[in-house]
Amino acid sequence: MQLTVLLVVLLALTVMGYHMGRSRAVAVAGNGVRLHSVPTYHGLYVAVWAGLPAFLLFALWAALQGSVALHLALSGLPADLTNVSEQAMSLLKADILNLAHGVSTGREPHPAILAAARHYNELMALGHWSLLAVGSIVAVGGLWIARSQISVSLRARNRFERVVSVALVLCSLVAILTTIGIVMSLLLEAIRFFARVSPLEFLLGLHWSPQTAMRADQVGSSGEFGAVPLFVGTLLITVIAMAVAVPVGLMSAIYMSEYAPAKVRAAAKPVLEILAGIPTVVYGFFAALTMAPFVRTIGQGLGLGVSSESALAAGFVMGVMIIPFVSSLSDDVINAVPQALRDGSYGLGATKSETIRQVVLPAALPGIVGAVMLAASRAIGETMIVTMAAGLSANLTANPLNAVTTVTTQIATLLVGDQEFNSPKTLSAFGLGLVLFVVTLSLNMIALRVVQKYREKYD
Amino acid sequence: MTDLAQESPIVTSRYQSDAFAARLRRRYAAERRFKLAGMAAVGFSLLMLAVLLGSIVVQGLPAFLQTQIRLEVNFDPAVLDPSGKRDRQELAQANYQLLVRNALQSVFPDVTERGDRRKLSDLVSSGVAFHLRDRVMDDPAVVGTRQSLWVIAADDVDQIVKGASPRDVVETERRINDRQLAWLDVLEANGALRTTFNWTLFTAGDSREPELAGLQGSIVGSLLTLIITMVLAVPVGVAAAVYLEEFAPKNRWTDLIEVNISNLAAVPSIVYGLLGLAVFLNLFGMPRSAPVVGGVVMSLMTLPIIIIASRAALKAVPPSIREAALGVGASRLQMVIHHVLPLAMPGILTGTIIGMAHALGETAPLLMIGMVAFIVDVPAGFLDSATVLPVQIYMWADSPERAFTERTSAAILILLAFLIAMNAVAVYLRKKFERRW
Numbered sequence: 001m002q003l004t005v006l007l008v009v010l011l012a013l014t015v016m017g018y019h020m021g022r023s024r025a026v027a028v029a030g031n032g033v034r035l036h037s038v039p040t041y042h043g044l045y046v047a048v049w050a051g052l053p054a055f056l057l058f059a060l061w062a063a064l065q066g067s068v069a070l071h072l073a074l075s076g077l078p079a080d081l082t083n084v085s086e087q088a089m090s091l092l093k094a095d096i097l098n099l100a101h102g103v104s105t106g107r108e109p110h111p112a113i114l115a116a117a118r119h120y121n122e123l124m125a126l127g128h129w130s131l132l133a134v135g136s137i138v139a140v141g142g143l144w145i146a147r148s149q150i151s152v153s154l155r156a157r158n159r160f161e162r163v164v165s166v167a168l169v170l171c172s173l174v175a176i177l178t179t180i181g182i183v184m185s186l187l188l189e190a191i192r193f194f195a196r197v198s199p200l201e202f203l204l205g206l207h208w209s210p211q212t213a214m215r216a217d218q219v220g221s222s223g224e225f226g227a228v229p230l231f232v233g234t235l236l237i238t239v240i241a242m243a244v245a246v247p248v249g250l251m252s253a254i255y256m257s258e259y260a261p262a263k264v265r266a267a268a269k270p271v272l273e274i275l276a277g278i279p280t281v282v283y284g285f286f287a288a289l290t291m292a293p294f295v296r297t298i299g300q301g302l303g304l305g306v307s308s309e310s311a312l313a314a315g316f317v318m319g320v321m322i323i324p325f326v327s328s329l330s331d332d333v334i335n336a337v338p339q340a341l342r343d344g345s346y347g348l349g350a351t352k353s354e355t356i357r358q359v360v361l362p363a364a365l366p367g368i369v370g371a372v373m374l375a376a377s378r379a380i381g382e383t384m385i386v387t388m389a390a391g392l393s394a395n396l397t398a399n400p401l402n403a404v405t406t407v408t409t410q411i412a413t414l415l416v417g418d419q420e421f422n423s424p425k426t427l428s429a430f431g432l433g434l435v436l437f438v439v440t441l442s443l444n445m446i447a448l449r450v451v452q453k454y455r456e457k458y459d
Numbered sequence: 460m461t462d463l464a465q466e467s468p469i470v471t472s473r474y475q476s477d478a479f480a481a482r483l484r485r486r487y488a489a490e491r492r493f494k495l496a497g498m499a500a501v502g503f504s505l506l507m508l509a510v511l512l513g514s515i516v517v518q519g520l521p522a523f524l525q526t527q528i529r530l531e532v533n534f535d536p537a538v539l540d541p542s543g544k545r546d547r548q549e550l551a552q553a554n555y556q557l558l559v560r561n562a563l564q565s566v567f568p569d570v571t572e573r574g575d576r577r578k579l580s581d582l583v584s585s586g587v588a589f590h591l592r593d594r595v596m597d598d599p600a601v602v603g604t605r606q607s608l609w610v611i612a613a614d615d616v617d618q619i620v621k622g623a624s625p626r627d628v629v630e631t632e633r634r635i636n637d638r639q640l641a642w643l644d645v646l647e648a649n650g651a652l653r654t655t656f657n658w659t660l661f662t663a664g665d666s667r668e669p670e671l672a673g674l675q676g677s678i679v680g681s682l683l684t685l686i687i688t689m690v691l692a693v694p695v696g697v698a699a700a701v702y703l704e705e706f707a708p709k710n711r712w713t714d715l716i717e718v719n720i721s722n723l724a725a726v727p728s729i730v731y732g733l734l735g736l737a738v739f740l741n742l743f744g745m746p747r748s749a750p751v752v753g754g755v756v757m758s759l760m761t762l763p764i765i766i767i768a769s770r771a772a773l774k775a776v777p778p779s780i781r782e783a784a785l786g787v788g789a790s791r792l793q794m795v796i797h798h799v800l801p802l803a804m805p806g807i808l809t810g811t812i813i814g815m816a817h818a819l820g821e822t823a824p825l826l827m828i829g830m831v832a833f834i835v836d837v838p839a840g841f842l843d844s845a846t847v848l849p850v851q852i853y854m855w856a857d858s859p860e861r862a863f864t865e866r867t868s869a870a871i872l873i874l875l876a877f878l879i880a881m882n883a884v885a886v887y888l889r890k891k892f893e894r895r896w
Contacts, residue, residue, distance in 0.1 A: 255497025381727025
C-alpha cells in the first residue's frame with residue numbers, strides 16, 4: 001500500500017521536476033541570454049535527479065526489507081527456539097511469514113512465534129512508512145538540488161545524455177547477466193547434486209529411477225541416477241526428427257530457391273513458416289492424441305508391437321516442427337552460392353539437377369551442416385512434444401516403436417509440483433539441465449562458427 | 460540409324476548415338492525425379508500442416524456447442540427455507556441438489572428405484588445445483604416459484620447428444636446406459652434438449668468437470684504474464700539494441716555481448732525455467748505460480764529475439780540519415796532518438812510482436828515455476844496464482860475425460876486465433892510502413 005503510494009509520489013515528483021526545471025530554465029533565459037542547453041533538457045535533468053536516486057533507494061529497500069525484518073523478528077525469539085538445525089529454521093521462518101500474512105499454519109502456534117510474527121508485521125509496516133518518508137525526502141531533495149544548479153552555463157543536455165548512455169549500457173548487460181544467471185544456477189545446483197551422486201555414475205550409469213523413498217526402509221530407497229537411458233532416448237528421438245526434417249527441409253529449400261516460380265514461392269514460403277510459429281504444446285497434443293494412435297494402428301496392422309507412447313510418433317512430429325528451420329536456413333545458404341558457379345555448370349551442359357547436386361550443394365555444404373546442427377540442437381532442447389507424447393519410462397532401447405524418455409521430459413516431470421528442494425531427485429534435474437545446456441550451446445557455437453566461416457568465403 | 464552411320468561415317472557424332480540418346484533420356488528423367496522430389500517435400504510439409512490444423516479444427520469445433528436440458532424447477536420453500544425467515548445463511552446451505560432431482564423426477568415419475576434415480580440425476584451437470592443457489596442468492600424472491608430453466612447437461616450426455624460418443628455400441632462400452640438414452644430421447648421429444656453456444660468455455664475458470672471448465676482464468680493469466688513480459692523486455696531490448704548498434708565501440712566487450720545474445724537465442728526454453736526456479740523462486744523468494752515470475756522468465760527468453768530484430772531494423776536505416784542529423788548539429792543521442800528510432804520503429808514493433816507471440820505460445824519454462832497448478836479462480840493481479848493458455852492446454856490434454864479432448868482442441872483454436880491476430884498485426888505493420896531506401 002505505502003509502496004504504491006510512494007511510486008505514485010515519485011512519479012508525480014518526477015513530472016513536477018521536469019516542469020519546474022523547464023520553467024526555471026525559461027525564466028533564466030528570459031533576460032536575453034543564451035542557455036547552453038534547450039530548456040527541455042534542463043527539465044529532464046531535474047526530473048532525473050528527482051526520480052532516479054529515490055527510485056534506486058526504493059528498489060534496494062523493497063528487496064532487502066523482508067529479510068532484514070525477518071532477521072530482527074527471529075532475534076527476538078527465545079534461544080531454545082532458534083538453536084535448531086537449518087531445516088527446522090527454514091520451517092520456523094515459513095511459520096512466521098505465514099502467521100504474519102494471516103495464513104493458518106495448521107497447528108496451534110507457539111506464543112513466542114506468534115509474537116515474532118506480530119513483531120515482523122510491525123517492522124514491515126514501520127519499514128514501509130519510513131521508506132515512504134525517506135523516499136519522498138530524497139526525491140524532493142534531489143529535485144531541489146538540481147533546480148538550484150540551473151544556470152546559463154549548466155550543461156544539462158550533456159549530463160542528461162550521460163545518464164541515458166549509462167542506462168543503455170546497463171540494458172545491454174542484461175544479456176550477460178542472464179547468461180551468468182543460467183550458468184550459475186545450473187552449476188551450483190548441479191554441484192550439490194554431484195556431491196551426492198558421482199558424476200561418473202550419472203553420465204555412465206544405465207539405470208534411471210529418481211524416486212527416492214521418504215523412509216529409509218522403503219524398497220528402492222536409494223534412487224538410481226544413471227542418465228544413459230535418457231541420453232539414448234533423446235538421441236533416438238532427435239535422429240528420427242532429423243530423418244524427417246533434413247530430407248524434407250533440404251528438398252523444400254532446393255525446390256523453393258531453384259525451381260519454384262516466384263508466385264509459388266511467395267505463397268508457399270509463409271505457409272511453411274506457419275509450421276515454425278505453432279506453439280510446441282499444440283504439436284505435443286497432436287503427437288499424443290492423433291499421431292501416436294495412428295502409428296500404433298499401422299504398427300498393429302503390420303504385426304508389430306507398438307507401445308502407445310512411441311518414440312516414432314514423438315520424433316516424427318518433432319521432425320515436422322523443425323522442417324521450417326532446416327528449410328529457411330538452407331534456403332539462405334543456397335541463395336548465397338554465387339550465380340557464376342551455376343552458370344559455369346550450365347555452360348558445360350549440366351542439367352539443373354546435376355548443377356544442384358554436383359555444384360551448388362557441395363558449395364553450400366558447410367552452411368547446410370550448420371543449419372542441420374542448429375535444427376538438431378533445437379530438437380534436443382524441445383520439451384513439450386516429448387513430455388506429452390514420448391512417455392516417462394526410461395527404457396534403454398534403440399527401437400523407435402518403444403516408449404523412451406528424454407532429458408527435457410525428465411527435467412519437466414522432476415520439477416513439476418511442490419518438491420522438497422534438497423532431495424537428489426529434484427537436484428538431478430539441474431544436473432540434466434547442465435548437460436542439456438552444454439550440449440545445445442556447443443552445437444550452436446560450432447554451427448555458428450561453420451556458417452560464419454562459409455559466409456566469409458563468398459563475400 | 461546404324462545403317463546410315465555405316466554409309467556416311469561423318470554424320471555419326473557421339474551426340475547422335477543411341478547410347479547418347481539413352482543417356483540423355485536418363486539424365487532428363489533424373490532431372491524430373493529431382494524436381495518431383497522437391498515438390499513432394501513442399502507438398503509433404505503443406506500436407507502435415509493441413510492435417511495438424513484440420514484435425515484440431517475437427518476435434519475442437521464441437522466444444523463450442525453445449526447441450527442443455529430444460530427443467531421445470533420448483534423452488535420449494537420446504538426444501539430451501541424450512542424456517543420461512545428467508546435467512547441468507549440458511550438459503551446458502553440448502554440442498555439444491557434435491558431441487559434438481561425433484562425437477563427430473565417430475566418429468567419421469569415412474570423412475571423410483573434408487574440406482575435409477577441416481578442415473579437420472581447424472582444427466583445434468585453437478586454444477587447446476589450451484590447455479591440454482593446463485594440464482595436464489597441473487598434474488599431470494601424466486602423461492603416458492605416454479606421456473607422453466609435451461610441447465611447444463613453432464614459431459615457424457617453432451618458427448619452423446621453431439622454425436623462425439625457413438626450411441627450404437629454395446630451398453631458396457633458407453634458411459635451412458637440404455638435407460639439414460641431412453642430418457643434423453645423422451646427429453647428430446649418434449650423439446651427439452653437443445654445445444655447452444657458454449658459460453659462457459661469463455662466465462663469460467665478451470666474445473667474438474669469438463670462441462671463447467673472454461674478458459675477465462677488462463678486467458679487472463681496469459682494476458683497478465685504477457686503484460687509483464689512486454690513491460691520488461693521491450694524497453695530493455697530496444698535500449699540494448701540501440702547501444703550495440705549505435706553507440707558501442709567495436710571491441711572485445713561488445714563482441715562478447717553479441718556472441719552472448721546469439722547464444723541466448725538458442726538456449727532451450729526449459730533452461731530458462733530452471734533459471735527462474737533457482738534464482739527467482741529459491742533465491743529471491745518470489746511467489747510460485749504468479750504471473751509476475753512467469754513474465755520475468757518470459758522476458759529474459761524473448762529479450763534476445765527483440766534485440767536481434769531491433770538491431771536489424773536499426774541497421775536498415777541508411778547512414779545518410781545519421782550523417783544529416785549530425786551535420787546540422789544534433790548530438791548522437793538526439794540523432795538516435797529524433798531520427799533513427801522513429802524510422803526503425805515499424806521493424807522494431809514487428810520484431811516485438813513476433814517475440815510476444817513466441818512468449819504467448821511457450822509452455823515449458825512455466826511448468827518449472829509452478830504455473831501448472833489447478834487454479835479455479837480467475838487471477839485478479841500479478842501476484843495471484845495463475846496459469847496460462849498453453850499450460851491449460853497441456854493440463855487438459857492429460858485429462859482422461861473424452862469431453863476434455865475436444866475442449867483442449869478448442870483451447871488450441873483460441874490460442875492459435877490469438878497468435879494469428881498478433882502475427883497479422885505484425886504483417887500489416889510491416890506492409891504499411893515498409894520503406895525501401
